[in-house]
Amino acid sequence: MRIGELARRTGVSERALRYYEEQGLLRPERRPSGYRVYGDADVAAVRRIRVLLAAGLSTAQILEVLPCIVDDDGLLTPACPELVDELVKQRDRIGEAISELETTRANLNTIIAGQRS
Template structure:
């Protein structure tokens, strides 16, 4: 299938698919005309990529972990033991960012409350 069909089947823009290729996440075949040719496996790969992006991984991280991720009836499962350690680190990083944002929000709420009392 060509890039437009892959975009339709995955709900991902052609531009994003080209970006995924530039990042090494997809490796379509090329026809002599230069057209990209994708297979059904690429549909599944794009879905895994989207799930990993939604989980907060960068494309650089996804390049490393994508070969170790297995789709088990719609649920991504680490297929390599070392992947779990990377995902734990990512979860901890996200948790720290959430804590930092919560503290920032609390500070902002304090300022807003003080303003409302003064008004």
């Protein structure tokens, strides 16, 4: 299938698909004309990429972890033990960022409440 069909099947823009290719996340075949040709496996790969992006991973991180991710009937699971440690670190970083943002929001709420007095 060509890029437009992959975009329709995945709900991802052609621009994003080209970006994934630039980042090494997708490796479509190329016809002599230069057209990209994708297979059904690429539909699943885009799905995994989107889930990992939504989980807060960068494309560079996804490039590293994608070979160790297994799609187990719609649930992504790590197949490499060392990946779990990296995912835990990423989750902890996100938790710290959330905590900092909650503190910032509380400070703003205090300032806003003081203004209304």
